[in-house]
Amino acid sequence: QQPVQSPQAVILREGEDAVINCSSSKALYSVHWYRQKHGEAPVFLMILLKGGEQKGHEKISASFNEKKQQSSLYLTASQLSYSGTYFCGTVGTGANNLFFGTGTRLTVIP
């Protein structure tokens, strides 16, 4: 039930944009996005719920295609502080727990 993330890694220069994708083979109730800095705990970014409700950050946006069981995280005008590993977590319909993807390592360079 683990979702698949792509790309596995990406390097950006400051100011560039990035898109991180997450897809599941199961019907989804919600998609969660977290960012983890090296050696630290993951930090919540955003939740996208079935039906279109979105809860999360102002500076980061995301989409959730329920029919395709896919979500994308959009990082615009990247900053050095955006560096880290981004994880998506999915909750299937009828399930209660998060299943996390293997992560996308994002590196922003000056």
Place this chain on the structure above:
Amino acid sequence: DGGITQSPKYLFRKEGQNVTLSCEQNLNHDAMYWYRQDPGQGLRLIYYSQIVNDFQKGDIAEGYSVSREKKESFPLTVTSAQKNPTAFYLCASMVGAGGGRGGEQFFGPGTRLTVL
């Protein structure tokens, strides 16, 4: 300040020994979770608890045990039956008992366990 604390930050264990990782939260959250993270991998769920005195196995519960005697505490014991326990362990909590469906999980700083 409210939050989740885990101790110790680093833990070394000899093979064959049991070890207990502490997780405490003062957020008054109902649900608590234990995850394991291996290098280059995502988080895998070990155990979770939605209310006091109740807990359920996650995907990789073999070789681990937990207890939930108090709302604020959810310790994890790594037993000698766990074949490859070296990993980064993360505890999380969430308000409400609806599982992970619609809520933000708050994570502790983690414990890095190394088996010598």
